[in-house]
Amino acid sequence: MTNLQQAFSSENFRQDAHNLVDLLADYLEASHNQTLRSVIPYQEPDKALSFWQADYEQGKTDINDFFKKTIEKSTHLHHPRYMGHQVTPPLPITAVAGMLTNLLNNGMAVYEMGLVSNPLERILSELLAKRIGFDKNASGLLTSGGTLANLTALLAARAAKTDVWEDGNTTKLAVMVSEEAHYCIDRAARIMGMGSEGIIKVPTNDKLQIRTDFLEKYYQEATEKGFKVICIVGSACSTSTGSYDNLEEIAAFAQKYQLWFHADGAHGGAVVFSEKYKHKVKGLDQADSVVIDWHKMLMTPALATALIFKRDEDAFKTFQQKAQYLWANQHSKDWFNSGKRTFECTKLMMSVKIYSILKAHGEQIFGENVDYLYDLGKTFAAMVKSRPNFELAVEPESNIVCFRLNNHFSKDLNELNSAIRKQLLEDGKFYIVQTSLKENIYLRVSLMNPLTTETDLNALLDEVENIGTQIS
Known part of the structure; x- marks a missing residue:
């Protein structure tokens, strides 16, 4: 048997997979009972690079040694004291599904390469x-992350409101967003050629929600400057503080001027599964398009983002082009050829991972996670x-909480809280981040792990206070 044939050995795979599952199960157990002390084994980038360069220079070695190193050197999202970025600790069943989909490696652009994942994607979109509250005319797609999904939504808005796809830019286009909107909205507008002036950033209130009473003013100013506003974006919720915009008022404004209403619910749109918290997205059903990340609050490995359109036909207007080698009829609106509606051609079988949650745990687990x-x-x-x-920055509307050590300490508050965050990172016992709100630095937690408890949160506050006392 040649080396290449040996690489495909089913028996080797069986043994490697068993060993890896054992390693990952041990990692999960150590994370949950906190015998795994480090949440983040932080190293400076150059030191980490040197470590892996030395590993590379060893050449072929025991693969289990590499797997162990990878677990040891990674950030441990399943540890209850991981409270950093908005990335979920995936349900273990999705890792099993990931092994399945990675080996099968079926793409999705055309039905023949996505015999399972295309139908499952349709079911999940519906x-x-x-x-969300859409009727039977709605549907959508999955794509690799909120950034790509939001860009696709804005392209759909442009396709609905202009003839740019065929005629090119004939007028200055603009989109209205909150100044607290995720940076990917700004980036998407620039990619689309709107420039900085075409991104109309509306101020926020003391809760960091878009000032809907300012919408008229900013719209009129843009119009007077010669811009054609095609879209307004509502945040559900914002990234920095987890604040929800008033979607009902945004919807009314969009309807008044016939604008495309897009709701970025990458993080907080998951409340649609919660009876307790779904009121936070009242008005979401009036949006033309909605983004929800399965990999944030819905316990799926990254990247897996849903883009849902109120009118399924809008998904097909975005990328209308010929590709005869892929599709017999490039103009037909067939749901089973996903390449007609996304940037991606060979797309991951992400729907299988999500569907595995439904089959193993039931739909109710999504609401349970959000509620907790x-x-x-x-x-x-x-x-x-x-x-x-x-002190709190704002009363939280979600699982994102911004806070800081206050002026009982003599040190400049921004310097103090930045220094605390740096020390926490280097110690590795907790992982949190920081954010800047109105030029003030706050510590920020995203409570993503349903195994995190009040005990962990009390310990975090104790640690922050202890570090603050030491460095003040």
């Missing part, structure tokens, strides 16, 4: 459409307020 983590956000905010040396 599930979300129903949860949003409740925990409220609990943490109350804990912060109960301690005199801390």
Whole structure:
């Protein structure tokens, strides 16, 4: 047997897979009971590069040694004291599904290469459409991340409101967004050639929600400057603070001027699965397009993002071009050839991972996760307020909470809280991030792990206070 043939050995695969599952199960157990002490084994970038360069120079070695190193050197999202970025600790069943899809490696652009994933994607899109409140005319697609999904939504808006796809730019286009909107909206507008002036950033209120009372003013100013506003974007919720825009008022404004209404619910749109918190997206059913990340609050490995259109036909207007070698009829609106509606051609079988959650745990697990983590956000905010040396940035509307050590300490508050965050990172016992709000630095937690408890949150506040005392 040649080396190449040996590389495809089913018996080798069986053994390697068993060994890896054992390693990952041990990692999960150590994370959950916190015998795994480090949440993030942080190293400076150059030091990490040197480590892996030395590993590379060893050449072929035991693959299990590489797997062990990878687990040890990675950030441990399944540890209850991971409270950093908005990335979920995936359900273990999705890792099993990932092994399945990685080996099968079926793309999705054409039905013949996505015999399973295309139908499952359709089912999942219709599930979300129903949860949003859209009727049977709605559907959508999955794509690799919120950035790509939001860009696709803005392209759909442009296709609906202009003839740019065929005629090119004939007028200055613009999109209205909150100044707290995710940076990918700004990036998408620039990619589309709108420039900085075509991104109309509307100020926010003290809760960091878009000022809907300013919409008229900013729209009229843009129109007077010669811009054609094609779209307005609502955040559900914002990245920095987890604040929800008033989607009903945005919808009314969009209808008044016949604008495309896009809702970026990458993080907070998951509340559509929660009876307790779905009121936060009241008005979402009036949007023309909605983005929801399965890999944020819905426990799926990255990247897996849903883009749902109120009118399924809008998905097909975005990328109308000939590709005879792929499709017999490039103008037909067939749902089973996903390449007609996305940037991606050889797309991952991401629908299989999501569907595995439904089959293993049922749809209700999504709502349970949202409820627990949003409740925990409220609990943490109350804990912060109960301690005199801390202050909240805003009352949280989600599982994102921004707080800081306050002026009971003599050091400049921005310097103090940045130094605390740096020390936490280097210590590795917790992982949180920081954000800048109105030029003030706040510590920021995203409570993504349903195994995080009040004990962990109290320990975090104790640690922050201890570090602050030491460096003040």
